[in-house]
Amino acid sequence: xxxxxxxxxxxxxxxxxxxxxxxxxxxxxxxxxxxxxxxxxxxxxxxxxxxxxxxxxxxxxxxxxxxxxxxxxxxxxxxxxxxxxxxxxxxxxxxxxxxxxxxxxxxxxxxxxxxx
Amino acid sequence: xxxxxxxxxxxxxxxxxxxxxxxxxxxxxxxxxxxxxxxxxxxxxxxxxxxxxxxxxxxxxxxxxxxxxxxxxxxxxxxxxxxxxxxxxxxxxxxxxxxxxxxxxxxxxxxxxx
Numbered sequence: 001x002x003x004x005x006x007x008x009x010x011x012x013x014x015x016x017x018x019x020x021x022x023x024x025x026x027x028x029x030x031x032x033x034x035x036x037x038x039x040x041x042x043x044x045x046x047x048x049x050x051x052x053x054x055x056x057x058x059x060x061x062x063x064x065x066x067x068x069x070x071x072x073x074x075x076x077x078x079x080x081x082x083x084x085x086x087x088x089x090x091x092x093x094x095x096x097x098x099x100x101x102x103x104x105x106x107x108x109x110x111x112x113x114x115x116x
Numbered sequence: 117x118x119x120x121x122x123x124x125x126x127x128x129x130x131x132x133x134x135x136x137x138x139x140x141x142x143x144x145x146x147x148x149x150x151x152x153x154x155x156x157x158x159x160x161x162x163x164x165x166x167x168x169x170x171x172x173x174x175x176x177x178x179x180x181x182x183x184x185x186x187x188x189x190x191x192x193x194x195x196x197x198x199x200x201x202x203x204x205x206x207x208x209x210x211x212x213x214x215x216x217x218x219x220x221x222x223x224x225x226x227x228x229x230x
Contacts, residue, residue, distance in 0.1 A: 009156065032215055043120070043206055043221030044159070051216050090158060094215050100166075101147060101213050102174060106158035 002027045004093040006107040014115045019063075019078040021110050023091030026072065033074040034092040034104065035065055044090060050074065051096075061085070086114045118142050120222035122207050128228045129197040137192040137225050139207030145220075147213030148190040152176065152203040153224075159206065165190055166213050197229045 007022040025031055032051050036044040048059025055067040061084075065076045074091060091107040123138045141148065149164035151174075161174030165184040179201060181193040190209075194201060205225045210217040 041223070043208075043223050044219075045221070046218050049216075049218075096215075099215055101210055101215050101217065101219055102149065102161060102164045102172070103215065104161075104219075106151075106160075108156050108158045 002031065002093050002095045002103075002105055004091050004105055004107040006089075006091050006110050008110055009108065010111045010113065012113040012115060013081050015083055016080050019076070019081045019085065019112065021076040021089050021091075021112065023065075023074045023076065023107060024072055025074060025091075025093040027093060027095050030069075030096045032094045032096050032104075033065070033067060034094075035059065035063070035074075035076050036090040036092065036106075037061075038088045038090065038109075040087070047076070047089070081112075081114050083114050083116070086112055088112070120207055120209055120220050122205075122222035122225050124225060125223070126226045126228075128230065129194075130230055131198060133197050135194050135197065137194075137205055137207075137227075139190045139192065139222060140188050141190075141207075141209040141220070142188065143209065143211075143220065144187060145209035145211050146187065147211070147217075148184065148207065148209045149174070149219075150180070150182065150190070150192045151206045151208065152201075153206060154203050162192065162205075164213075194227075197227075199229045201227065202229045203227060 035047040150162040151159040163182040207222040
């Protein structure tokens with residue numbers, strides 16, 4: 001069965017510092033991987049996704065993530081944090097043998113705070 | 117386009133009351149779904165629909181009913197509310213429900229059951 005673990009429920013970084021949010025997954029077949037962002041009192045918005053092909057995926061707002069099969073990881077990074085990045089971030093995984101979005105499993109989320 | 121809209125934004129219910137959470141999308145998406153979000157648990161799928169007249173259960177369907185009479189609307193019904201249903205509810209949609217497609221989420225309904 002597939003699963004996803006986000007390490008750290010809360011991460012705090014200084015403005016301008018590197019952002020690193022960790023996500024590890026479990027899947028018996030090549031996975032589809034997603035990162036979503038949720039701003040306060042809003043719904044989730046897709047940041048980026050990995051389906052097939054290049055393992056380094058670039059998303060919106062300067063974020064990127066790298067699929068590392070050997071480490072079963074899909075960590076989210078941004079070189080320089082901005083105050084507007086403060087939000088909750090969700091990693092999600094699905095077994096690529098499924099075709100339906102109903103099979104996407106979400107992690108428990110990481111709240112990112114930015115210090116001035 | 118308004119995208120995915122949800123009403124109400126906030127609701128307080130007493131145990132045993134019933135209510136319907138409304139969800140609508142104007143993007144002509146076939147796939148719609150309902151999630152609940154609880155602290156420390158991420159999002160869990162309640163019910164989903166791949167088109168008008170077709171619905172199916174997700175991970176946590178007990179206590180909830182859905183119907184899909186039109187492409188645009190996908191209401192979620194709580195038949196007899198329980199405190200365990202206190203949560204934030206999100207509706208989402210995508211074009212056909214293929215896993216590679218982007219899902220669009222509504223702003224959420226915050227429900228408190230006393």
